[in-house]
Amino acid sequence: MEKIFEVRWHGRGGQGAKTAAILFGDAAMSTGKYLQAFPEYGPERMGAPVQAFNRLSDSKITLHCGVKEPDVVVVLDPTLLESQPVTKGLKSDGTIIINTLLESKELRKKLNLATQKVFTINASGISRDTLGRELPNTPMLGALAKVTEIIGLEDLIAYTKKKLVKKFRGKGSGVIEGNLESIKRAYNSVRGG
Amino acid sequence: MPIRALTGNEAMAEAMRQINPDVVAAYPITPATEIVQLFASFVADGLVDTEFVPVESEHSAIAACTGAAAAGARVMTSTASQGLALMHEILYIAAGLRAPIVICEVNRSMSSPINIHCDHSDTMGSREAGWIQIFAEDAQDAYDLTIQAIRISEEVLLPVIVSTDAFIISHSMQRVDILEDNEVQKFIGPHKSPYSLFEKTITIGPLDLQDYFFEHKRQQIDAMWKSPQIIEKVAKEFATKFGRTYGFLEQYRMEGAEQVIIACGSTCGTARVAIDTLREKGIKVGLLNLRVMRPFPHAKLLELLKSFKLVSILDRSVTMSTMGGPVYVELRSALYDAPERPLLVDYIYGLGGRDIDVEQIMDVALKGEQIIKKNKVEKPVDYIGLRE
Missing domain, CATH: 3.40.50.970 (Thiamin diphosphate (ThDP)-binding fold, Pyr/PP domains)
Structure with missing residues (x-):
């Protein structure tokens, strides 16, 4: 990774886009990479469209401006496809990963993407199964790891577990196990190309 | 570590x-x-x-x-x-x-x-x-x-x-x-x-x-x-x-440069990427990271900058004196004693968090080329990324 690799996360306030960006950056750092993880700060309201970003590189990253032409876009909420310019600036050889029940072929047409790779995953369904509620961020993290091959499943699980234990200290292991199961399922079921 | x-x-x-x-x-x-x-x-x-x-x-x-x-x-x-x-x-x-x-x-x-x-x-x-x-x-x-x-x-x-x-x-x-x-x-x-x-x-x-x-x-x-x-x-x-070096000023690719961009804080990082790209295109520009504003390193700045043709200052605040931003005003004063001074241009940018990207910083150097060619500063205080 000589160049800087950039990811843009689209979610809604409360869905954990920022947390996912932090977990992804942190996990990538464990593989020896330099990282940035930062959200776009605006009025913070539950349900409002939000963005978060990652930069990864093998050498020190000194860029401190916004991400304009991401290599990968991750969409946590399928309803954002209607209201947000999720494909804006996506590189022509870039990748988009969407939480959806639709097939990648349909989405490619809907989003008018000719050259980019389109991956889909039912992240909402996975999180309802594993956590009992809709929290698509950790499944999307698993899908992103699989698609980008930046970190292997075992390393991602081990690293995320460490972080979640710290984050949810004293809140029982159910939520941690549920999130790790989400990552695993999404890693193994993301589809497209 | x-x-x-x-x-x-x-x-x-x-x-x-x-x-x-x-x-x-x-x-x-x-x-x-x-x-x-x-x-x-x-x-x-x-x-x-x-x-x-x-x-x-x-x-x-x-x-x-x-x-x-x-x-x-x-x-x-x-x-x-x-x-x-x-x-x-x-x-x-x-x-x-x-x-x-x-x-x-x-x-x-x-x-x-x-x-x-x-x-x-x-x-x-x-x-x-x-x-x-x-x-x-x-x-x-x-x-x-x-x-x-x-x-x-x-x-x-x-x-x-x-x-x-x-x-x-x-x-x-x-x-x-x-x-x-x-x-x-x-x-x-x-x-x-x-x-x-x-x-x-x-x-x-x-x-x-x-x-x-x-x-x-x-x-x-x-x-x-x-x-x-x-x-x-x-x-x-x-x-x-x-093993990590600090001090008043950090010089980045200033050797062989005709013009220098000077900034404080995070913009220096973005500017470094702009300088690398410009240098690849043969534009002779360097960066000076002004890390310490107080005390103002006037003697060092005078010594370092006196021989360049142009210094472009990126100021992320204004003095409201109508003379530009604080770094520009103080640098201008610091260079007064130089027998031959570089041309100076101040760019006010990024107020209230407005983003500044690599292209915008590259533009500063490209404009700088023109200023050097004309040997004249027409707009001593300008803005970056502002709707007018």
């Missing part, structure tokens, strides 16, 4: 934990809240020995800090924007009393209109208060410079502000090399105070009228004059021990 992924705020809070100050009095404000919040949790978890004073305002925070420093304690606090402005009165008092205090500050615009994002109006607004002012480019700088600031402050007996850029650095997670707790303690050493209220009864802050006030101010000015030596010495020692 442990490597961690930290935001600028987390990096500063971690430095504060390792410094383990005697007293922290603080009041939270966006975007510096996390520094105070994290530090409060270190206190609650028993990770530091600090007397933490959760005061009712920034004015009280810096007042409590000044009292504690005068009593002989190692003291730190954190703030931003309106918080720093509310401290303004006491900033002068702390500096006049030669109280060593370190503020971990986050550069944020000043109201109104209200805005929580980055510019340098708050920090630049307090530049005559008698504090040493250091701008960190990223989270690593913020961590390293906070540790150095303790030494600088206690050796010069002047308070120090170390600042990061709001959100761009304060809330962006990056890889940071952290020192071991004992390395930090060894580097900063035990706190030495020239006097302690507990050992000798003295009066601090008495009325000082026509007969001595002027001499005391002169001593304060002298301390500022002597501070560069200490700042360089501490930076050198830090570089020898830990």
Whole structure:
């Protein structure tokens, strides 16, 4: 990774886009990479469209401006496809990963993407199964790891577990196990190309 | 050396934990809240020995800090924007009393209109208060410079502000090399105070009228004059021990350049990428990172910049004098004594957090080529990224 690799996360306030960006950056750092993880700060309201970003590189990253032409876009909420310019600036050889029940072929047409790779995953369904509620961020993290091959499943699980234990200290292991199961399922079921 | 992924705020809070100050009095404000919040949790978890004073305002925070420093304690606090402005009165008092205090500050615009994002109006607004002012480019700088600031402050007996850029650095997670707790303690050493209220009864802050006030101010000015030596010495020692180099100015690809771009804070990082791209295209431009704004390194700047054809200044605040931003105004003054001076152009940018990208900085150098060709500055103060 000589160049800087950039990811843009689209979610809604409360869905954990920022947390996912932090977990992804942190996990990538464990593989020896330099990282940035930062959200776009605006009025913070539950349900409002939000963005978060990652930069990864093998050498020190000194860029401190916004991400304009991401290599990968991750969409946590399928309803954002209607209201947000999720494909804006996506590189022509870039990748988009969407939480959806639709097939990648349909989405490619809907989003008018000719050259980019389109991956889909039912992240909402996975999180309802594993956590009992809709929290698509950790499944999307698993899908992103699989698609980008930046970190292997075992390393991602081990690293995320460490972080979640710290984050949810004293809140029982159910939520941690549920999130790790989400990552695993999404890693193994993301589809497209 | 442990490597961690930290935001600028987390990096500063971690430095504060390792410094383990005697007293922290603080009041939270966006975007510096996390520094105070994290530090409060270190206190609650028993990770530091600090007397933490959760005061009712920034004015009280810096007042409590000044009292504690005068009593002989190692003291730190954190703030931003309106918080720093509310401290303004006491900033002068702390500096006049030669109280060593370190503020971990986050550069944020000043109201109104209200805005929580980055510019340098708050920090630049307090530049005559008698504090040493250091701008960190990223989270690593913020961590390293906070540790150095303790030494600088206690050796010069002047308070120090170390600042990061709001959100761009304060809330962006990056890889940071952290020192071991004992390395930090060894580097900063035990706190030495020239006097302690507990050992000798003295009066601090008495009325000082026509007969001595002027001499005391002169001593304060002298301390500022002597501070560069200490700042360089501490930076050198830090570089020898830990391998990361700091100091007043960082020169980036200035060899063989015709023009130089000068900036403070996070923009220097983005500018470095712009300079690399421009150099590949054969445009002879370098970057100067102005890390220390107070004391202003005028002699060094004069020596370094006098032979270039053009210096473009990126100012993230304005003086409202209608003469441009503070870096431009002071640099212009510093270069007055040069027999041959470079042309100067000031660019006001990024107010209220407006993004500045690589292309915009490249444009500055491309415009610079034209200015050099014409040998004339038509617009001495210009704007970047502004709708007009």
